[in-house]
């Protein structure tokens with residue numbers, strides 16, 4: 352029997368963990384989405400409503416390319432009930448594709464309103480119907496863990512990348528190490544080996560000779576999540592800032608989003624709390640948390656705030672308006688730059704803007720009496736890799752952790768299991784899923 356060819360949007364490195372989610376399922380052949388390029392995006396732009404969000408056009412272009420050139424007719428897409436439009440993209444895209452004559456397109460929805468309800472598991476049941484084959488429950492569980500573990504490591508690698516590039520002595524070495532690590536991660540599907548992937552990450556980054564004395568400018572790098580992930584859309588702005596000698600603190604990735612949807616992200620709750628005075632509720636995108644990030648970065652004495660978002664993204668445009676209009680909010684002035692992306696900005700124009708922003712940060716630090724000149728502190732991730740590396744024994748201890756305990760400890764950024772929080776979340780999980788019955792959980 353012919354396998355069903357399934358694919359999804361690439362979203363930067365995110366394809367690595369989405370491949371993990373559908374790894375080795377009977378009747379399923381996962382097609383790796385190709386790198387996004389101008390041609391792919393133009394196809395999406397041609398058939399999209401003019402004022403729809405830019406990520407919609409990029410994803411639609413990817414689908415058209417996969418359908419025409421890779422024989423993919425089955426797509427996995429996220430879906431939810433808002434507050435943002437992203438949850439409805441899939442339904443509209445399917446209709447557009449059908450109107451284009453792609454009558455046999457099918458969309459499989461990964462429900463992401465609240466991952467604790469387990470509604471997202473329906474994607475496996477829908478794929479079973481499509482393939483006519485039953486998936487072993489253990490494979491579904493294994494793939495879920497693969498997804499979580501890989502998403503966690505993708506986030507960790509990208510985060511360290513932002514902190515290390517400004518210190519590298521040999522240009523573009525960070526980029527090479529990141530590509531090596533992402534390839535290793537993509538090809539590793541053994542959960543036991545993945546549980547020790549932290550060591551591989553540290554060892555590879557340690558190969559980069561760095562300037563240990565430097566005290567670089569620090570920026571909070573944030574925005575709408577899809578444009579932050581996809582390098583074709585954001586012109587690899589994070590890399591460009593790093594090359595300019597700026598330490599980049601990337602705020603969001605998909606793992607963080609999944610933790611938020613499991614109600615397990617303490618960081619997001621902290622940011623919500625600090626942003627509440629200005630944005631009292633989730634109004635879409637990352638606007639509320641970005642406001643929190645701005646205030647928190649100010650507190651930490653960062654030098655700037657870089658905010659990127661898609662053209663026509665209302666929540667993030669609202670945040671920009673608030674930051675630009677609200678003078679009293681700046682207890683001390685921190686420069687912020689807002690970049691709207693629609694695939695048609697010229698890279699040189701963008702570079703000129705960030706160079707000017709760099710000079711603004713330098714000037715602000717020297718002359719603005721309101722600037723909070725907090726003492727520079729080397730980030731923990733950099734310390735742990737270059738200044739006080741873990742001992743063999745510490746690596747040995749982490750290597751004997753099971754994948755499950757690894758996933759559980761991920762719930763808390765300090766890597767310690769928060770018992771009270773886990774019990775509370777566990778009780779909520781059972782109350783939300785009473786229709787499953789406890790017995791069915793063991794048959795997952």
Ligand code: SF4
Pocket residue numbers: 404405406435436437438575635636637661663664665666667
């Ligand atoms: S966050 Fe912005 S770009 Fe994304 S769906 Fe919402 S409005 Fe559109």
